[in-house]
Amino acid sequence: MFVIHRYNMDIKWAYLLSRLAIGLSFFGHGLVRLPKLAGFSHWMVVQFSKSYLPDVWVIPFSYILPFAEFIVGLMIILGLFTRQGLLFAGVVSLALIFGTTIIENWEALPSQLIHVAFLSVLLAYLPHNSYAVDKIIKK
Template identity: 80%
Template sequence: MDKNWAYLLCRLAIGLSFFGHGLVRLPKLTGFSNWMVDQFSKSFLPDALVVPFSYILPIAEFIAGVLIIWGLFTRQGLLLAGLISLTLIFGTTVIENWDALPSQLIHVAFVAVLLAHLPYNTYAVDKIIKK
Protein backbone atom coordinates (compact mmCIF):
# COMPACT_ATOMS: atom_id res chain seq x y z
CA MET A 1 0.00 0.00 0.00
CA ASP A 2 2.79 2.47 0.85
CA LYS A 3 4.35 1.87 -2.59
CA ASN A 4 1.07 2.97 -4.20
CA TRP A 5 1.09 6.19 -2.17
CA ALA A 6 4.78 6.74 -2.94
CA TYR A 7 4.04 6.31 -6.63
CA LEU A 8 1.18 8.81 -6.42
CA LEU A 9 3.39 11.34 -4.65
CA CYS A 10 6.13 11.05 -7.29
CA ARG A 11 3.59 11.10 -10.12
CA LEU A 12 1.98 14.26 -8.76
CA ALA A 13 5.36 15.94 -8.24
CA ILE A 14 6.57 15.43 -11.81
CA GLY A 15 3.10 16.06 -13.22
CA LEU A 16 2.84 19.38 -11.41
CA SER A 17 6.27 20.39 -12.68
CA PHE A 18 5.31 19.82 -16.32
CA PHE A 19 1.85 21.31 -15.78
CA GLY A 20 3.30 24.42 -14.14
CA HIS A 21 5.94 24.91 -16.82
CA GLY A 22 3.28 24.80 -19.52
CA LEU A 23 0.68 26.80 -17.60
CA VAL A 24 2.85 29.86 -16.99
CA ARG A 25 4.10 29.93 -20.58
CA LEU A 26 0.78 29.50 -22.38
CA PRO A 27 -0.51 33.06 -21.78
CA LYS A 28 2.76 34.53 -23.05
CA LEU A 29 3.62 32.22 -25.95
CA THR A 30 5.03 34.93 -28.19
CA GLY A 31 7.25 36.34 -25.45
CA PHE A 32 8.43 32.86 -24.54
CA SER A 33 9.14 32.10 -28.20
CA ASN A 34 11.13 35.31 -28.61
CA TRP A 35 13.14 34.49 -25.47
CA MET A 36 13.89 30.97 -26.73
CA VAL A 37 14.92 32.21 -30.18
CA ASP A 38 17.27 34.67 -28.48
CA GLN A 39 18.75 31.85 -26.35
CA PHE A 40 19.51 29.81 -29.46
CA SER A 41 20.63 32.72 -31.66
CA LYS A 42 24.32 31.76 -31.36
CA SER A 43 23.75 28.02 -31.77
CA PHE A 44 23.78 26.01 -34.97
CA LEU A 45 20.02 25.39 -34.72
CA PRO A 46 18.09 27.46 -37.25
CA ASP A 47 15.16 29.65 -36.25
CA ALA A 48 13.03 27.47 -38.54
CA LEU A 49 13.36 24.71 -35.90
CA VAL A 50 13.49 26.82 -32.75
CA VAL A 51 10.37 28.90 -33.43
CA PRO A 52 7.91 26.01 -33.94
CA PHE A 53 9.43 24.12 -31.01
CA SER A 54 9.06 27.16 -28.77
CA TYR A 55 5.33 27.28 -29.49
CA ILE A 56 4.81 23.51 -29.17
CA LEU A 57 6.83 23.12 -25.95
CA PRO A 58 4.44 24.85 -23.51
CA ILE A 59 1.44 23.03 -24.98
CA ALA A 60 3.22 19.67 -24.74
CA GLU A 61 4.36 20.40 -21.17
CA PHE A 62 0.81 21.34 -20.18
CA ILE A 63 -0.72 18.23 -21.76
CA ALA A 64 1.90 15.91 -20.26
CA GLY A 65 1.35 17.50 -16.87
CA VAL A 66 -2.44 17.12 -16.99
CA LEU A 67 -2.20 13.47 -18.07
CA ILE A 68 0.34 12.63 -15.39
CA ILE A 69 -1.49 14.46 -12.60
CA TRP A 70 -4.77 12.74 -13.37
CA GLY A 71 -3.16 9.40 -14.07
CA LEU A 72 -5.00 9.36 -17.38
CA PHE A 73 -3.07 7.57 -20.12
CA THR A 74 -0.24 7.67 -17.60
CA ARG A 75 2.25 5.71 -19.73
CA GLN A 76 1.70 8.00 -22.73
CA GLY A 77 1.90 11.11 -20.54
CA LEU A 78 5.16 9.91 -19.04
CA LEU A 79 6.57 9.05 -22.45
CA LEU A 80 5.64 12.53 -23.68
CA ALA A 81 7.31 14.04 -20.61
CA GLY A 82 10.41 11.96 -21.29
CA LEU A 83 10.53 13.07 -24.91
CA ILE A 84 10.13 16.70 -23.84
CA SER A 85 12.93 16.30 -21.31
CA LEU A 86 15.27 14.69 -23.83
CA THR A 87 14.72 17.46 -26.36
CA LEU A 88 15.34 20.05 -23.64
CA ILE A 89 18.56 18.28 -22.66
CA PHE A 90 19.69 18.39 -26.28
CA GLY A 91 18.92 22.09 -26.52
CA THR A 92 20.55 22.83 -23.18
CA THR A 93 23.77 21.15 -24.25
CA VAL A 94 23.74 22.88 -27.64
CA ILE A 95 23.72 26.30 -25.98
CA GLU A 96 26.00 25.11 -23.15
CA ASN A 97 23.53 26.03 -20.42
CA TRP A 98 25.06 23.59 -17.95
CA ASP A 99 23.17 25.10 -14.99
CA ALA A 100 19.83 23.89 -16.39
CA LEU A 101 21.03 20.33 -17.05
CA PRO A 102 20.69 18.86 -13.52
CA SER A 103 17.02 19.83 -13.31
CA GLN A 104 16.31 18.24 -16.68
CA LEU A 105 18.17 15.06 -15.71
CA ILE A 106 16.10 14.87 -12.52
CA HIS A 107 12.94 15.10 -14.63
CA VAL A 108 14.16 12.20 -16.79
CA ALA A 109 14.97 10.17 -13.68
CA PHE A 110 11.48 10.74 -12.25
CA VAL A 111 9.89 9.73 -15.55
CA ALA A 112 12.06 6.61 -15.85
CA VAL A 113 11.33 5.48 -12.28
CA LEU A 114 7.61 6.06 -12.75
CA LEU A 115 7.58 4.11 -16.00
CA ALA A 116 9.50 1.26 -14.39
CA HIS A 117 7.02 1.10 -11.51
CA LEU A 118 3.79 1.63 -13.43
CA PRO A 119 2.02 -1.29 -11.66
CA TYR A 120 1.97 0.88 -8.51
CA ASN A 121 -0.14 3.49 -10.32
CA THR A 122 -3.29 2.45 -8.47
CA TYR A 123 -4.62 5.91 -7.56
CA ALA A 124 -5.27 7.01 -11.12
CA VAL A 125 -8.04 7.54 -13.63
CA ASP A 126 -6.43 4.72 -15.64
CA LYS A 127 -7.52 2.25 -12.93
CA ILE A 128 -11.11 3.54 -13.02
CA ILE A 129 -11.26 3.19 -16.80
CA LYS A 130 -9.91 -0.40 -16.67
CA LYS A 131 -12.71 -1.56 -14.35
Template identity: 75%
Template sequence: MDTKLAYLLSRLAIGLSFFGHGLIRLPKLTGFSNWMMGQFSKSFLPDILVLSFSYVLPFAEFIAGILIIFGLFTRTGLVLGGVITLALIFGSTMIENWDALPSQLIHIAFLSILLAYLPHNNFAVDKILKNKQWNTEK
Protein backbone atom coordinates in the same frame (compact mmCIF):
# COMPACT_ATOMS: atom_id res chain seq x y z
CA MET B 1 -0.22 0.51 0.16
CA ASP B 2 2.80 2.73 0.94
CA THR B 3 4.31 1.89 -2.46
CA LYS B 4 1.12 3.00 -4.18
CA LEU B 5 1.07 6.25 -2.18
CA ALA B 6 4.75 6.86 -2.95
CA TYR B 7 3.98 6.34 -6.62
CA LEU B 8 1.09 8.80 -6.41
CA LEU B 9 3.19 11.46 -4.71
CA SER B 10 5.99 11.08 -7.26
CA ARG B 11 3.53 11.10 -10.16
CA LEU B 12 1.86 14.25 -8.84
CA ALA B 13 5.21 15.98 -8.27
CA ILE B 14 6.50 15.42 -11.80
CA GLY B 15 3.06 16.05 -13.28
CA LEU B 16 2.77 19.38 -11.48
CA SER B 17 6.20 20.37 -12.74
CA PHE B 18 5.23 19.80 -16.37
CA PHE B 19 1.77 21.33 -15.85
CA GLY B 20 3.24 24.42 -14.18
CA HIS B 21 5.88 24.91 -16.85
CA GLY B 22 3.24 24.78 -19.56
CA LEU B 23 0.60 26.79 -17.73
CA ILE B 24 2.88 29.73 -16.94
CA ARG B 25 4.14 29.93 -20.54
CA LEU B 26 0.80 29.65 -22.38
CA PRO B 27 -0.50 33.17 -21.60
CA LYS B 28 2.82 34.72 -22.68
CA LEU B 29 3.52 32.42 -25.62
CA THR B 30 4.98 35.08 -27.92
CA GLY B 31 7.21 36.46 -25.17
CA PHE B 32 8.40 32.96 -24.29
CA SER B 33 9.12 32.26 -27.97
CA ASN B 34 11.07 35.51 -28.32
CA TRP B 35 13.09 34.66 -25.21
CA MET B 36 13.88 31.19 -26.54
CA MET B 37 14.87 32.58 -29.95
CA GLY B 38 17.29 34.91 -28.15
CA GLN B 39 18.75 32.03 -26.14
CA PHE B 40 19.42 30.01 -29.30
CA SER B 41 20.50 32.89 -31.54
CA LYS B 42 24.15 31.79 -31.48
CA SER B 43 23.50 28.05 -31.74
CA PHE B 44 23.76 26.15 -34.99
CA LEU B 45 20.09 25.09 -34.76
CA PRO B 46 17.93 26.53 -37.54
CA ASP B 47 15.66 29.39 -36.45
CA ILE B 48 12.57 27.62 -37.83
CA LEU B 49 13.26 24.62 -35.60
CA VAL B 50 13.73 26.77 -32.49
CA LEU B 51 10.68 28.89 -33.34
CA SER B 52 8.47 25.85 -33.91
CA PHE B 53 9.68 24.16 -30.74
CA SER B 54 9.14 27.32 -28.70
CA TYR B 55 5.46 27.37 -29.67
CA VAL B 56 4.88 23.62 -29.24
CA LEU B 57 6.76 23.19 -25.95
CA PRO B 58 4.29 24.91 -23.60
CA PHE B 59 1.34 22.95 -25.03
CA ALA B 60 3.28 19.67 -24.82
CA GLU B 61 4.33 20.38 -21.21
CA PHE B 62 0.77 21.32 -20.26
CA ILE B 63 -0.72 18.19 -21.86
CA ALA B 64 1.92 15.89 -20.36
CA GLY B 65 1.32 17.47 -16.96
CA ILE B 66 -2.45 16.96 -17.13
CA LEU B 67 -2.09 13.32 -18.20
CA ILE B 68 0.45 12.57 -15.49
CA ILE B 69 -1.42 14.40 -12.71
CA PHE B 70 -4.70 12.61 -13.36
CA GLY B 71 -3.10 9.29 -14.25
CA LEU B 72 -4.97 9.30 -17.54
CA PHE B 73 -3.04 7.48 -20.26
CA THR B 74 -0.21 7.61 -17.73
CA ARG B 75 2.26 5.70 -19.86
CA THR B 76 1.69 8.08 -22.78
CA GLY B 77 2.04 11.09 -20.49
CA LEU B 78 5.30 9.78 -19.04
CA VAL B 79 6.73 9.01 -22.47
CA LEU B 80 5.67 12.46 -23.73
CA GLY B 81 7.36 14.00 -20.71
CA GLY B 82 10.48 11.97 -21.47
CA VAL B 83 10.57 13.09 -25.12
CA ILE B 84 10.12 16.72 -24.03
CA THR B 85 12.89 16.40 -21.47
CA LEU B 86 15.28 14.75 -23.94
CA ALA B 87 14.64 17.62 -26.37
CA LEU B 88 15.35 20.11 -23.58
CA ILE B 89 18.57 18.30 -22.67
CA PHE B 90 19.66 18.44 -26.31
CA GLY B 91 18.82 22.13 -26.49
CA SER B 92 20.65 22.90 -23.25
CA THR B 93 23.79 21.23 -24.52
CA MET B 94 23.58 23.11 -27.83
CA ILE B 95 23.77 26.46 -26.02
CA GLU B 96 26.05 25.17 -23.26
CA ASN B 97 23.47 25.85 -20.54
CA TRP B 98 25.00 23.37 -18.14
CA ASP B 99 23.06 24.83 -15.19
CA ALA B 100 19.78 23.53 -16.63
CA LEU B 101 20.99 19.93 -16.96
CA PRO B 102 20.64 18.80 -13.32
CA SER B 103 16.95 19.71 -13.26
CA GLN B 104 16.37 18.03 -16.62
CA LEU B 105 18.22 14.89 -15.53
CA ILE B 106 16.13 14.75 -12.35
CA HIS B 107 12.99 14.99 -14.50
CA ILE B 108 14.12 12.14 -16.77
CA ALA B 109 15.01 10.03 -13.70
CA PHE B 110 11.55 10.54 -12.17
CA LEU B 111 9.85 9.79 -15.48
CA SER B 112 11.91 6.62 -15.96
CA ILE B 113 11.24 5.36 -12.45
CA LEU B 114 7.52 6.06 -12.78
CA LEU B 115 7.46 4.24 -16.10
CA ALA B 116 9.33 1.26 -14.64
CA TYR B 117 6.92 1.05 -11.69
CA LEU B 118 3.73 1.73 -13.64
CA PRO B 119 1.94 -1.29 -12.08
CA HIS B 120 1.88 0.70 -8.79
CA ASN B 121 -0.25 3.42 -10.44
CA ASN B 122 -3.39 2.56 -8.45
CA PHE B 123 -4.67 6.06 -7.65
CA ALA B 124 -5.31 7.03 -11.26
CA VAL B 125 -8.03 7.48 -13.83
CA ASP B 126 -6.36 4.65 -15.76
CA LYS B 127 -7.14 2.28 -12.88
CA ILE B 128 -10.79 3.40 -12.76
CA LEU B 129 -11.15 2.94 -16.51
CA LYS B 130 -9.47 -0.47 -16.37
CA ASN B 131 -11.78 -1.63 -13.57
CA LYS B 132 -14.82 -0.30 -15.38
CA GLN B 133 -13.80 -2.09 -18.58
CA TRP B 134 -13.11 -5.29 -16.67
CA ASN B 135 -16.50 -5.10 -14.94
CA THR B 136 -18.37 -4.61 -18.23
CA GLU B 137 -16.65 -7.66 -19.78
CA LYS B 138 -17.94 -10.00 -17.05
Protein backbone atom coordinates in the same frame (compact mmCIF):
# COMPACT_ATOMS: atom_id res chain seq x y z
CA MET C 1 -0.06 -9.98 6.85
CA PHE C 2 -0.93 -6.44 7.96
CA VAL C 3 2.70 -5.36 7.48
CA ILE C 4 2.71 -6.58 3.86
CA HIS C 5 -0.60 -4.85 3.14
CA ARG C 6 0.65 -1.60 4.68
CA TYR C 7 3.89 -1.84 2.65
CA ASN C 8 1.89 -2.27 -0.57
CA MET C 9 -0.27 0.72 0.33
CA ASP C 10 2.81 2.82 1.08
CA ILE C 11 4.27 1.96 -2.35
CA LYS C 12 1.02 3.07 -3.99
CA TRP C 13 1.02 6.34 -2.05
CA ALA C 14 4.71 6.91 -2.85
CA TYR C 15 3.96 6.34 -6.52
CA LEU C 16 1.08 8.83 -6.39
CA LEU C 17 3.21 11.49 -4.68
CA SER C 18 6.02 11.06 -7.22
CA ARG C 19 3.59 11.08 -10.14
CA LEU C 20 1.92 14.25 -8.86
CA ALA C 21 5.28 15.96 -8.28
CA ILE C 22 6.59 15.38 -11.79
CA GLY C 23 3.18 16.03 -13.32
CA LEU C 24 2.86 19.35 -11.52
CA SER C 25 6.33 20.34 -12.70
CA PHE C 26 5.45 19.80 -16.35
CA PHE C 27 1.95 21.25 -15.92
CA GLY C 28 3.28 24.35 -14.17
CA HIS C 29 5.95 24.94 -16.80
CA GLY C 30 3.32 24.86 -19.53
CA LEU C 31 0.69 26.80 -17.58
CA VAL C 32 2.87 29.85 -16.93
CA ARG C 33 4.15 29.95 -20.50
CA LEU C 34 0.82 29.66 -22.33
CA PRO C 35 -0.44 33.19 -21.55
CA LYS C 36 2.85 34.71 -22.74
CA LEU C 37 3.50 32.44 -25.70
CA ALA C 38 4.96 35.08 -28.01
CA GLY C 39 7.26 36.40 -25.29
CA PHE C 40 8.41 32.89 -24.42
CA SER C 41 9.07 32.15 -28.09
CA HIS C 42 11.09 35.35 -28.46
CA TRP C 43 13.12 34.47 -25.34
CA MET C 44 13.90 31.02 -26.75
CA VAL C 45 14.94 32.42 -30.12
CA VAL C 46 17.34 34.80 -28.35
CA GLN C 47 18.72 31.90 -26.26
CA PHE C 48 19.44 29.89 -29.41
CA SER C 49 20.63 32.81 -31.56
CA LYS C 50 24.29 31.84 -31.16
CA SER C 51 23.71 28.13 -31.65
CA TYR C 52 23.73 26.33 -34.97
CA LEU C 53 20.00 25.56 -34.74
CA PRO C 54 18.10 27.68 -37.26
CA ASP C 55 15.19 29.86 -36.17
CA VAL C 56 12.96 27.81 -38.48
CA TRP C 57 13.36 24.92 -35.96
CA VAL C 58 13.48 26.95 -32.76
CA ILE C 59 10.34 29.03 -33.38
CA PRO C 60 7.90 26.11 -33.93
CA PHE C 61 9.41 24.22 -30.99
CA SER C 62 9.03 27.28 -28.75
CA TYR C 63 5.32 27.46 -29.56
CA ILE C 64 4.72 23.70 -29.21
CA LEU C 65 6.69 23.21 -25.98
CA PRO C 66 4.29 24.98 -23.55
CA PHE C 67 1.31 23.03 -24.95
CA ALA C 68 3.27 19.76 -24.72
CA GLU C 69 4.32 20.48 -21.13
CA PHE C 70 0.78 21.46 -20.14
CA ILE C 71 -0.86 18.41 -21.75
CA VAL C 72 1.69 15.87 -20.56
CA GLY C 73 1.59 17.37 -17.07
CA LEU C 74 -2.20 17.08 -16.96
CA MET C 75 -2.06 13.48 -18.19
CA ILE C 76 0.46 12.56 -15.50
CA ILE C 77 -1.39 14.40 -12.72
CA LEU C 78 -4.67 12.68 -13.57
CA GLY C 79 -3.06 9.34 -14.23
CA LEU C 80 -4.79 9.33 -17.61
CA PHE C 81 -2.89 7.28 -20.19
CA THR C 82 -0.08 7.39 -17.65
CA ARG C 83 2.37 5.24 -19.61
CA GLN C 84 1.97 7.32 -22.75
CA GLY C 85 2.17 10.55 -20.73
CA LEU C 86 5.40 9.47 -19.06
CA LEU C 87 6.92 8.45 -22.40
CA PHE C 88 5.80 11.71 -24.03
CA ALA C 89 7.28 13.65 -21.09
CA GLY C 90 10.51 11.71 -21.62
CA VAL C 91 10.65 12.73 -25.27
CA VAL C 92 10.00 16.37 -24.31
CA SER C 93 12.75 16.14 -21.68
CA LEU C 94 15.22 14.65 -24.16
CA ALA C 95 14.50 17.50 -26.60
CA LEU C 96 15.10 20.00 -23.79
CA ILE C 97 18.35 18.27 -22.82
CA PHE C 98 19.51 18.42 -26.42
CA GLY C 99 18.74 22.14 -26.60
CA THR C 100 20.35 22.80 -23.24
CA THR C 101 23.60 21.14 -24.33
CA ILE C 102 23.57 22.94 -27.70
CA ILE C 103 23.56 26.33 -25.96
CA GLU C 104 25.84 25.09 -23.17
CA ASN C 105 23.38 25.96 -20.41
CA TRP C 106 24.97 23.51 -17.99
CA GLU C 107 23.13 24.98 -14.99
CA ALA C 108 19.77 23.76 -16.36
CA LEU C 109 20.97 20.25 -17.15
CA PRO C 110 20.77 18.71 -13.62
CA SER C 111 17.10 19.67 -13.29
CA GLN C 112 16.29 18.11 -16.64
CA LEU C 113 18.19 14.93 -15.75
CA ILE C 114 16.25 14.71 -12.47
CA HIS C 115 13.01 14.94 -14.46
CA VAL C 116 14.15 12.03 -16.66
CA ALA C 117 15.12 10.02 -13.57
CA PHE C 118 11.66 10.58 -12.05
CA LEU C 119 9.98 9.60 -15.32
CA SER C 120 12.13 6.46 -15.59
CA VAL C 121 11.33 5.32 -12.05
CA LEU C 122 7.63 5.97 -12.59
CA LEU C 123 7.70 3.91 -15.78
CA ALA C 124 9.55 1.09 -14.03
CA TYR C 125 7.02 1.01 -11.20
CA LEU C 126 3.91 1.61 -13.33
CA PRO C 127 2.08 -1.41 -11.86
CA HIS C 128 1.87 0.59 -8.59
CA ASN C 129 -0.12 3.37 -10.31
CA SER C 130 -3.27 2.57 -8.34
CA TYR C 131 -4.73 6.02 -7.72
CA ALA C 132 -5.28 7.06 -11.32
CA VAL C 133 -7.98 7.61 -13.91
CA ASP C 134 -6.40 4.70 -15.80
CA LYS C 135 -7.65 2.34 -13.07
CA ILE C 136 -11.21 3.66 -13.41
CA ILE C 137 -11.15 3.29 -17.20
CA LYS C 138 -9.89 -0.31 -17.01
CA LYS C 139 -12.78 -1.40 -14.76
